Amino acid sequence: MREVLIEASWKKKLAEEFSSEYMASLSLFLRNEKAAGKVIYPASVDIFTAFKLTPFDKVKVVILGQDPYHGPNQAHGLSFSVRRGIAPPPSLQNIYKEMSSDLGTHPPVHGNLETWAKQGVLLLNSVLTVEHGKAGAHVGKGWERFTDAVINQLNRARNNLVFVLWGRKAQQKGSRVDPHRHKIIMSAHPSPLSAYNGFFGSKPFSKANNYLATHNISPIDWSL
Numbered sequence: 728m729r730e731v732l733i734e735a736s737w738k739k740k741l742a743e744e745f746s747s748e749y750m751a752s753l754s755l756f757l758r759n760e761k762a763a764g765k766v767i768y769p770a771s772v773d774i775f776t777a778f779k780l781t782p783f784d785k786v787k788v789v790i791l792g793q794d795p796y797h798g799p800n801q802a803h804g805l806s807f808s809v810r811r812g813i814a815p816p817p818s819l820q821n822i823y824k825e826m827s828s829d830l831g832t833h834p835p836v837h838g839n840l841e842t843w844a845k846q847g848v849l850l851l852n853s854v855l856t857v858e859h860g861k862a863g864a865h866v867g868k869g870w871e872r873f874t875d876a877v878i879n880q881l882n883r884a885r886n887n888l889v890f891v892l893w894g895r896k897a898q899q900k901g902s903r904v905d906p907h908r909h910k911i912i913m914s915a916h917p918s919p920l921s922a923y924n925g926f927f928g929s930k931p932f933s934k935a936n937n938y939l940a941t942h943n944i945s946p947i948d949w950s951l
Contacts (some may be wrong), residue, residue: 733775736783740880744873747940753869757856761766766859768795769802774855775802780844786881787847787944788935792898794854797862805850808840809919821917821926826949829930835951837948846947851877871900885909887942889935893917893926910938 731742744750761767769776783910792806796816801809807819815823817839823834844850853874858864878900881888888909892901894916914929915921936946 732772734778734782737778738774739875740783740884741873741876744876749869749872751941752911753873756868760858768797768857769804771937773802773804777806777844777850777852779836779848780805780841783849784879784890785847785885785911786802786885788891788919789849789851789878789881789901790843791878791893792850792852793894793896794852794863794865795857797857797860797864799859802857804855805840805844806852809838811837811839813838817919818917821918821919821922825917825922825927825929826932828927830949832950833857837951840951843949844946848947853896874936875900875903882909887938887944889938891931891935893931894921910935 733745733783738745757767769786790806795802795804796809801816803810807822809815809819815835819838820834826832827834840848840850851874854863854865854868854870855874856870878890882904886908890901890904890909890911892898892911892913897916898913901911901913912929912931912934914931915923915925917926932947932949936949939946
């Protein structure tokens, strides 16, 4: 695989993945898709933004998403996040509603979650790229194996992390997390299709901070 622009601590932890055949195949797949004129999100420089903003030893909370937003100017390498100036998508709007209910905060007017990432919230999608207009287009191309390795590294090498798993797919992926070493917070997905099935009222933000405080770890300031 070509030289990967990823934060140094993650590059070291994931060196075996980056030298693997499946990552070489994934890289070739992405190059061929672009050569065929397909539009891929996020931009190449943003694929590993979550790792850039949240180094390995700084992770406190992991919020696991599925694949990036597939509309123009939305995805920028952080699960659920969009850049300032882009309207928050429905799932993010519901995350904000739950945050307001949980913490008594006012819903942010923007959708950029970089402030969380810089405090130690790893905003990780299971699949890190997508084709324009085609949700799930890059499922099964190798990203899942890579992000499994990310979770395995955190599970084994760190203690007292909070894993926030919204929806069945995230919960399946999070099944590799040791609940005796880490806190696992599970609920329905914040999508409008499922938010009323257990996401609203789940209080993930206060639960995460209470756990961190119990282990003498500074809490996350969730306000944006």
